[in-house]
Amino acid sequence: MFELQTPILELILRGALLFVLFMALFRILPRRTGGELAPMDLVFLLLVTESASHSLGDFDSLPDGAVQIVTLMALNYLTNRLSFASPGFMRLVEHAPIQIIRDGQAIPRNLRRELLTAEELRSHLRLNGIDDIAQVKSAYVESDGRLSVIRADEETDQGGGDEGSPRA
Numbered sequence: 001m002f003e004l005q006t007p008i009l010e011l012i013l014r015g016a017l018l019f020v021l022f023m024a025l026f027r028i029l030p031r032r033t034g035g036e037l038a039p040m041d042l043v044f045l046l047l048v049t050e051s052a053s054h055s056l057g058d059f060d061s062l063p064d065g066a067v068q069i070v071t072l073m074a075l076n077y078l079t080n081r082l083s084f085a086s087p088g089f090m091r092l093v094e095h096a097p098i099q100i101i102r103d104g105q106a107i108p109r110n111l112r113r114e115l116l117t118a119e120e121l122r123s124h125l126r127l128n129g130i131d132d133i134a135q136v137k138s139a140y141v142e143s144d145g146r147l148s149v150i151r152a153d154e155e156t157d158q159g160g161g162d163e164g165s166p167r168a
Helices: 008-028 039-056 062-085 087-093 108-113 118-127
Strands: 098-102 136-141 147-151
Touching (some): 008 087, 039 062, 062 087, 098 108, 118 136, 118 147
Antiparallel strands (some): 136 147
């Protein structure tokens, strides 16, 4: 129970290969597959849970599970660090946001690409307090699958006016 039953290098390689395999699979699936978790977070959560469950059961020793969990944590940390340090690596492991509405018009090609139906789009817009697509300047499916919406009536402050500020 407290001895390694599998060679440590094999445990590390198993964890690393599964991490890379799941990352590759989630990279090619539509963004909404993971709910509101980024693919990297979902992979990490799935694999750590699986490693821990085997350690708690009768199948593996505690050290086997601990080695796999530490391996996955290290890979997750390394992936996060590399994503932060390298925009190219970040593009490799995460989806870029994709625009699905431009100037009040849906972009059908991008909706198909994300497997997002017109009804699902309307539902997301209603959740954002929008009842007509014409009220939307732009909308994106973000890398974690969430929808971000910019209303057409939202204006950005350019910093030029002093209305409402006290005068000296």
